Amino acid sequence: xxxxxxxxxxxxxxxxxxxxxxxxxxxxxxxxxxxxxxxxxxxxxxxxxxxxxxxxxxxxxxxxxxxxxxxxxxxxxxxxxxxxxxxxxxxxxxxxxxxxxxxxxxxxxxxxxxxxxxxxxxxxxxxxxxxxxxxxxxxxxxxxxxxxxxxxxxxxxxxxxxxxxxxxxxxxxxxxxxxxxxxxxxxxxxxxxxxxxxxxxxxxxxxxxxxxxxxxxxxxxxxxxxxxxxxxxxxxxxxxxxxxxxxxxxxxxxxxxxxxxxxxxxxxxxxxxxxxxxxxxxxxxxxxxxxxxxxxxxxxxxxxxxxxxxxxxxxxxxxxxxxxxxxxxxxxxxxxxxxxxxxxxxxxxxxxxxxxxxxxxxxxxxxxxxxxxxxxxxxxxxxxxxxxxxxxxxxxxxxxxxxxxxxxxxxxxxxxxxxxxxxxxxxxxxxxxxxxxxxxxxxxxxxxxxxxxxxxxxxxxxxxxxxxxxxxxxxxxxxxxxxxxxxxxxxxxxxxxxxxxxxxxxxxxxxxxxxxxxxxxxxxxxxxxxxxxxxxxxxxxxxxxxxxxxxxxxxxxxxxxxxxxxxxxxxxxxxxxxxxxxxxxxxxxxxxxxxxxxxxxxxxxxxxxxxxxxxxxxxxxxxxxxxxxxxxxxxxxxxxxxxxxxxxxxxxxxxxxxxxxxxxxxxxxxxxxxxxxxxxxxxxxxxxxxxxxxxxxxxxxxxxxxxxxxxxxxxxxxxxxxxxxxxxxxxxxxxxxxxxxxxxxxxxxxxxxxxxxxxxxxxxxxxxxxxxxxxxxxxxxxxxxxxxxxxxxxxxxx
Numbered sequence: 001x002x003x004x005x006x007x008x009x010x011x012x013x014x015x016x017x018x019x020x021x022x023x024x025x026x027x028x029x030x031x032x033x034x035x036x037x038x039x040x041x042x043x044x045x046x047x048x049x050x051x052x053x054x055x056x057x058x059x060x061x062x063x064x065x066x067x068x069x070x071x072x073x074x075x076x077x078x079x080x081x082x083x084x085x086x087x088x089x090x091x092x093x094x095x096x097x098x099x100x101x102x103x104x105x106x107x108x109x110x111x112x113x114x115x116x117x118x119x120x121x122x123x124x125x126x127x128x129x130x131x132x133x134x135x136x137x138x139x140x141x142x143x144x145x146x147x148x149x150x151x152x153x154x155x156x157x158x159x160x161x162x163x164x165x166x167x168x169x170x171x172x173x174x175x176x177x178x179x180x181x182x183x184x185x186x187x188x189x190x191x192x193x194x195x196x197x198x199x200x201x202x203x204x205x206x207x208x209x210x211x212x213x214x215x216x217x218x219x220x221x222x223x224x225x226x227x228x229x230x231x232x233x234x235x236x237x238x239x240x241x242x243x244x245x246x247x248x249x250x251x252x253x254x255x256x257x258x259x260x261x262x263x264x265x266x267x268x269x270x271x272x273x274x275x276x277x278x279x280x281x282x283x284x285x286x287x288x289x290x291x292x293x294x295x296x297x298x299x300x301x302x303x304x305x306x307x308x309x310x311x312x313x314x315x316x317x318x319x320x321x322x323x324x325x326x327x328x329x330x331x332x333x334x335x336x337x338x339x340x341x342x343x344x345x346x347x348x349x350x351x352x353x354x355x356x357x358x359x360x361x362x363x364x365x366x367x368x369x370x371x372x373x374x375x376x377x378x379x380x381x382x383x384x385x386x387x388x389x390x391x392x393x394x395x396x397x398x399x400x401x402x403x404x405x406x407x408x409x410x411x412x413x414x415x416x417x418x419x420x421x422x423x424x425x426x427x428x429x430x431x432x433x434x435x436x437x438x439x440x441x442x443x444x445x446x447x448x449x450x451x452x453x454x455x456x457x458x459x460x461x462x463x464x465x466x467x468x469x470x471x472x473x474x475x476x477x478x479x480x481x482x483x484x485x486x487x488x489x490x491x492x493x494x495x496x497x498x499x500x501x502x503x504x505x506x507x508x509x510x511x512x513x514x515x516x517x518x519x520x521x522x523x524x525x526x527x528x529x530x531x532x533x534x535x536x537x538x539x540x541x542x543x544x545x546x547x548x549x550x551x552x553x554x555x556x557x558x559x560x561x562x563x564x565x566x567x568x569x570x571x572x573x574x575x576x577x578x579x580x581x582x583x584x585x586x587x588x589x590x591x592x593x594x595x596x597x598x599x600x601x602x603x604x605x606x607x608x609x610x611x612x613x614x615x616x617x618x619x620x621x622x623x624x625x626x627x628x629x630x631x632x633x634x635x636x637x638x639x640x641x642x643x644x645x646x647x648x649x650x651x652x653x654x655x656x657x658x659x660x661x662x663x664x665x666x667x668x669x670x671x672x673x674x675x676x677x678x679x680x681x682x683x684x685x686x687x688x689x690x691x692x693x694x695x696x697x698x699x700x701x702x703x704x705x706x707x708x709x710x711x712x713x714x715x716x717x718x719x720x721x722x723x724x725x726x727x728x729x730x731x732x733x734x735x736x737x738x739x740x741x742x743x744x745x746x747x748x749x750x751x752x753x754x755x756x757x758x759x760x761x762x763x764x765x766x767x768x769x770x771x772x773x774x775x776x777x778x779x780x781x782x783x784x785x786x787x788x789x790x791x792x793x794x795x796x797x798x
Contacts, residue, residue, distance in 0.1 A: 019083060021085070021086055021112055021113070022086060023051065023087050023088055024047055024050035024088060024090075025091065026051070026052045027090070028092070029056075029094060029097070030055050030101065031100075031306065033170060034166045034167045035094055036093065037163065038168075039118065040052050041164065042146065043145065045156070050091060053076065054076060054079070084107050088113065089115075090116070091116045092115065092118065094119060094120070096117045096127045096128045096133075097124055097126050097297050098127075114131045114132075115129075115131050117130030117133040117134065118134045118141065118148075119133075119134075119141065120138040120139075120141045121288070122289075124292050136183075137181060139168070139171055139172035139184040140167055140172055140184055141171070142168050145164075146187040147183070147187065150190060156195075158196070162200050165188055165201050166201050166204050168187060168188050169188070169205055175188075179300070179301040216241065216268070217255065220237045220251060220252070223238050224237045227320075227323070229327040233263070234265065234327070235265070236267070237255070237264070237265075237266045237267070238266075238619070239267070239268045240268070240623075241268070242270075244270045244271055245270060248266070248277055249277050251266075252266045252277040253279065256279045262280070262281045262282050263278075263280045263281065264280075265278045265323075267316060269312045273306055273307065274307040274308075275304070275307075276294055276304065276306075276319070277303075278304070279302055285326070287302060288302075288303040289326065290323065291305045293318070294307050294318075311630060311631065325412050333406050333408050333410040333411075333414075333415055337438060340437075342360050343365065343373075345368060346369045346374055346395065346396045347394060348395050349391060350391050350392070350398065353395050354382045357382060362379070364377065364426040365382075366403075367395055372433055372435070373403060374396075374401065375400055376425070376426055378400070381400075403428065404418045405427070405430045406428075407429070419444050471616075473513070473604060473613075474611065476513060481513075488564075492505075492537065493608055494608055495533065496607055497607045497609075499532065499533060499536060501533055502605070502607060503525075504524065504606060505523065505603070505604050505606060506525050506602065508521060509522050514624050515624065515654060523564075523567070525603065527569045527588055528569075530552050530569075531554050534556055534566045538556060543558050551567075553566065553568070569587055593632060595632070596631070596632075596640070597646075597650065598619060598623045598631075599624050601617060601618040602616055602620045602621070627656045629656050629658045630661070631662050634665060636665065637665050637666055637674060638674055641669060641678045642682050642685075644670070645683075645703070648699050648706070649690050652695055667707075670706060673711070675708060675712060680771050680773075681772045683772075684771035684773060691748035691752055691755075692747065692748045696726075697726040697751075700718055700726075700755060704717065704718035705718075713759075715763045715767070716755060716756070725754050725757070749781060753781065753784065753785055757785070
């Protein structure tokens with residue numbers, strides 16, 4: 001029998017039915033401690049049907065508790081086991097910051113999800129506005145949870161009361177932290193009435209230090225630096241270890257108590273992350289506010305942050321800048337801005353905007369739409385547009401539409417970030433959606449002169465006095481250097497002193513001094529005029545000098561051919577990735593900051609009054625001791641990809657290893673095709689230096705593992721066959737050097753030929769062109785290869 005009903009669609013075509021939102025989830029911040037655990041337990045008593053989930057890792061003390069304790073077992077569900085689409089209600093305890101709840105951030109933003117918040121932290125910039133919010137000031141978050149349990153008459157077992165008490169005792173430092181409130185005492189008293197066991201509380205919060213923790217605590221003490229900010233003493237300590245050491249916050253608290261400090265910021269590089277813990281007993285130093293700039297959180301008296309993809313140096317510099325700006329009456333954007341503002345409407349033409357800029361002598365014009373800033377026009381864009389006959393075009397076609405803005409209450413630090421970090425000519429100040437003023441670079445510069453904010457000045461002030469940053473290495477120099485070199489260095493320092501300059505010897509010469517390697521390749525940096533210094537020295541000692549005015553450098557040439565390179569202290573910046581740097585005169589610290597790796601940033605003063613004094617701004621001594629290669633900043637390999645080959649060279653030469661973050665930055669730079677943008681001559685120069693190393697095959701294998709060789713040419717592959725060929729080459733070179741003592745061989749050419757022997761003729765030409773190899777050199781290499789092949793054929797016939 002026929003029917004008119006349509007057939008059902010295949011199962012795969014049926015729309016998927018969304019799961020019902022029927023789940024309540026309790027969670028906390030991503031670095032859960034006992035206060036977070038106790039708050040989740042209390043919330044579970046208030047929401048009996050809810051699921052408790054940690055959004056991330058837990059502190060080591062908490063992990064140990066779960067492994068060893070038998071007094072209580074809270075049913076914890078793993079994040080991956082929770083269907084986020086089923087969550088109807090999200091209960092946040094001990095935090096309300098979006099940035100600290102991991103995957104639940106997206107859940108909190110969902111319009112169908114009801115969010116309940118229980119938090120004792122001060123407000124922050126990324127706080128979640130809960131549908132229900134219980135936010136009170138207390139030393140521990142458990143305190144406000146206990147208030148709710150009391151109000152609702154919720155019963156607790158002795159074990160539950162004990163865990164809640166642990167949360168209070170831990171987060172108040174057993175009621176010794178300045179953040180402790182009377183309510184914390186009241187809550188603890190109620191828990192004692194409910195049977196909390198103080199012996200167990202003491203066992204859980206009192207921990208014996210491991211040997212690794214003792215070592216780290218000692219390093220914290222040794223590296224402590226005290227800086228004075230308008231009468232407020234703040235201590236900063238930095239440590240570095242490749243292995244993760246748990247309970248860093250506990251060590252910081254012990255350090256604070258041992259030294260009776262009022263404000264402490266401790267940084268630790270562990271594996272590929274920076275851990276920052278702050279403690280403060282001063283209202284002038286708000287630990288939570290400062291660490292919020294690192295994505296962390298906490299109270300004014302105690303806070304922490306975990307930072308990825310930054311070096312210890314970068315985090316330290318940012319911390320110095322934040323401290324400098326926060327421990328003073330804060331300068332606001334309202335005070336800095338210029339008003340009223342000369343602006344141009346978005347529908348105006350280029351010609352009208354140019355006339356307006358000329359009339360008022362402006363280098364930049366904000367573009368507005370109904371009083372709201374929508375773009376920015378620079379004087380250069382206006383001039384070029386007019387030159388191309390575009391006066392009748394609307395400014396909206398050529399304006400820069402991505403312009404940051406700030407509110408009138410923005411701090412000097414926030415203004416500096418927007419103007420300097422993003423290279424803004426003009427920063428609009430916006431209130432209620434309308435532009436009320438602008439801050440120019442001149443406005444900012446005036447404020448910085450009156451209230452120096454940049455970390456440079458502060459770092460210079462503390463960098464030469466902190467432990468481990470300045471030391472005398474005269475004994476080491478006398479032990480390792482010939483007498484004539486010591487006398488020569490003293491002469492260089494005397495001439496610099498007579499001219500009123502500062503002279504320092506820098507770089508690999510000092511690095512190899514610490515590595516006990518012979519190196520008499522002396523580089524001298526002058527704070528002053530390097531060429532004038534070189535000429536004065538040459539006149540006084542009757543030697544030859546060669547100058548390079550373009551780069552502010554010179555070479556002192558002695559009668560026996562010995563040379564010393566002299567440079568004016570300078571800084572560099574890169575106008576585009578892989579381009580040659582633009583050089584400007586600067587200070588010794590900025591000169592060292594432009595270098596490739598931390599191990600090459602040491603300097604020794606040569607002036608008579610400071611002769612032999614070591615300057616270590618970037619913890620080079622520590623990295624030399626740890627035998628690790630690290631870059632100074634994250635864009636290092638993007639700006640200069642030759643540093644990738646240099647890192648591999650140093651790793652092999654010194655038996656060091658490339659740091660985890662540095663290796664990650666290399667991989668990222670290769671993926672971004674930075675090698676392809678590199679000038680062929682510079683690439684060939686670095687490759688040749690690498691092939692001149694003691695163990696070129698190891699360097700080439702490392703480059704292959706990092707995909708650098710393939711980025712140079714796809715035909716360059718390191719495999720077992722090539723390793724075998726390199727082994728035979730090593731044997732052949734050793735035989736040749738023993739047999740033909742009077743005829744030295746250029747090893748790098750032999751290694752280059754073996755590396756490229758599997759390329760065909762066109763590929764060899766292609767590689768030579770990529771490396772900008774001179775025709776003469778290429779013909780020499782090609783001819784040598786052809787002669788070798790002919791010799792092999794003759795030998796095989798015989």
